[in-house]
Amino acid sequence: DADVTQTPRNRITKTGKRIMLECSQTKGHDRMYWYRQDPGLGLRLIYYSFDVKDINKGEISDGYSVSRQAQAKFSLSLESAIPNQTALYFCATSDPRQGGYEQYFGPGTRLTVT
Amino acid sequence: GESVGLHLPTLSVQEGDNSIINCAYSNSASDYFIWYKQESGKGPQFIIDIRSNMDKRQGQRVTVLLNKTVKHLSLQIAATQPGDSAVYFCAVSNSGYALNFGKGTSLLVTP
Numbered sequence: 001d002a003d004v005t006q007t008p009r010n011r012i013t014k015t016g017k018r019i020m021l022e023c024s025q026t027k028g029h030d031r032m033y034w035y036r037q038d039p040g041l042g043l044r045l046i047y048y049s050f051d052v053k054d055i056n057k058g059e060i061s062d063g064y065s066v067s068r069q070a071q072a073k074f075s076l077s078l079e080s081a082i083p084n085q086t087a088l089y090f091c092a093t094s095d096p097r098q099g100g101y102e103q104y105f106g107p108g109t110r111l112t113v114t
Numbered sequence: 115g116e117s118v119g120l121h122l123p124t125l126s127v128q129e130g131d132n133s134i135i136n137c138a139y140s141n142s143a144s145d146y147f148i149w150y151k152q153e154s155g156k157g158p159q160f161i162i163d164i165r166s167n168m169d170k171r172q173g174q175r176v177t178v179l180l181n182k183t184v185k186h187l188s189l190q191i192a193a194t195q196p197g198d199s200a201v202y203f204c205a206v207s208n209s210g211y212a213l214n215f216g217k218g219t220s221l222l223v224t225p
Contacts, residue, residue: 004157033212035215040123040217041217042118042203042215042216042217042218043158043203043205043215044215045212045213045214048212058212090157090158092157100163101146101148101163101207101213102148102160102163103160103213104160105150105157105158105159106157107155107156107157108155108156108157
């Protein structure tokens with residue numbers, strides 16, 4: 001969905017490096033999410049934010065941190081990357097005020113930690 | 115916590131046939147259910163959703179059925195087309211909080 005953009009789309013980094021993944025949305029949604037997808041495991045929630053001042057841990061937050069810089073921007077950081085954080089990362093947005101709980105996903109960032 | 119599972123990791127159907135993809139969930143308090151389609155190299159795309167006060171909802175060529183008694187959800191795709199080949203995920207939620215995703219079923223449509 002072009003309304004949700006993620007940068008970079010692909011990234012290779014070394015163990016121990018700090019890396020930031022960025023997400024921007026033009027949908028005007030209050031809620032934003034970061035998920036991780038591994039083969040055969042579906043999507044797992046890392047962090048979510050219901051507004052700029054609200055940050056919540058998801059199922060697998062260890063080793064990650066987030067920042068909600070504005071309603072439209074939500075970034076995910078790996079303070080010290082490790083190989084088992086190699087995965088596909090998705091940002092998503094939603095806004096129940098606009099009718100439903102469905103989440104709209106960005107195109108994903110493929111992260112490889114060597 | 116919520117456990118969401120799909121019965122089959124892969125499903126192969128012939129073009130023109132109907133497809134049925136199943137999903138089971140564990141939390142009886144779940145009140146919102148949604149299906150996503152994910153094509154290779156793309157993010158999940160919303161297909162259809164249903165709330166717990168309904169047991170059936172139809173879209174264009176898709177139908178979602180909800181059986182709260184046995185905590186089972188299914189997605190039916192009518193007249194399956196090659197463009198329907200993708201991975202399909204179900205997800206459930208309680209009162210609009212975070213979605214819990216199943217592991218996905220890979221649908222392969224053969225000519």
